[in-house]
Amino acid sequence: MSKTGQARVLTPDQFAYLLSVIQEHRYPEKNTALVQISYKLGLRVQEIALLQIKDVAELGPETSGRTSFKLKEILALPAAYTKGSDALRRSKSTYQRRRISFSVHDFDQLIRQIAAMAKAGAAINPEDFYPEVKRHRGRSRDLPMNDPALREALEKYLALRLAGTPTLKKTDPLFLTQKGGPYSPNTLQEHMALMQRQWAGIERASSHSGRRTLMTNIIHHQKRSVKVAQKIAGHVSPSTTLIYEEPPEDSLKDALQDVGYQYVG
Incomplete structure (x- = not known):
């Protein structure tokens, strides 16, 4: 069901290698959290760029000069964040x-x-x-944040953010660029491509790879229904979800390794 030129679906080994390579570059906590959110929740790049602190955590009272926080169990993604919206007037993407x-x-x-x-x-x-x-109209969706690696990455990143900015507000952007401002969808798209293609050397990987990889894992490996994947992706039609899903790369290699016939002259 995949289309030519679509983003690469990563294997478990490729994903693990991407996470290890991130540790060798600047801002590993932020970049790990970015990748985990992309691959574990299947968010669009615009949705990630628009996330605020309050979407993933509750800020607590300040103690000993540091603000506490508690991760939420569910990421309630507002409809305004989804494709085609101009939430918070920060997105400059045009369709x-x-x-x-x-x-x-x-x-x-x-x-x-x-x-x-x-x-x-x-x-x-x-x-x-x-x-x-x-x-396109935005669609809200509730995404459980129960993956241990995702929660660990967010906790490390938020602890670092609060240590550097004790006065952090719940409406502040979750992810900041190197210059300290919020990401635009285009800038975040370029950054995700940089990490995956240049740092990890994964061809055709992009900001959409996390979304496609998650849909493929849900349908192929977890054997869940397309309706489940559709709900997580926030698609109006299940046919759109099937476009994102792709047979695992290993199954294609096995199929092409021995096609089962020989040419007889």
Whole structure:
């Protein structure tokens, strides 16, 4: 069901290697938490960029000059964070229309209408004839944060953030760039590609690899229904989830290693 050019689905060994390589570079706590959220919860890059402290943890009272925190059990992802939204007016991503589809009947009607307007000498603006665009609407979803490695990564990262900024607010961005500001989706997309392709040398890996890897693991390895994967991904249609899912790379290698026939001249 995969399409050419889609993000790489990582094997367990590749994922483990990615985590080990991250430890050799700057900001290992932040980068480990980024990767864990991507691969364990399947969030879109825009959703990760828009996460706030309050989405993953409750901040407690300050004691001994340091603010305490407690990780939440469930990440309640707001609908505003999801694809097509401009949550908090921080996302600069634009979703441009590239194709416009017409039925034959609608196209014939359109030609007649334009011809009549031209004969009447009326001004013709092409945009007036575009069909209505179906815009993506955000969908909220609750994602349990019960994976031990995910929780450990978030705890280490948040402890480091609070140690450096005791006055951290619950509405502050969860992840910050090297310059100290929030990530834009594009910047985070580039950073995820840097870690996976350049640091770990995994070809075709991208910010979407975590999402695709999770969907594949749920359907192939855990043998869960597509409906479960669809709920986690926040897709409107299960057919969209199946596009994300991909047979494990090892099964493809096994299939191609011995195709079961020989050419006889």
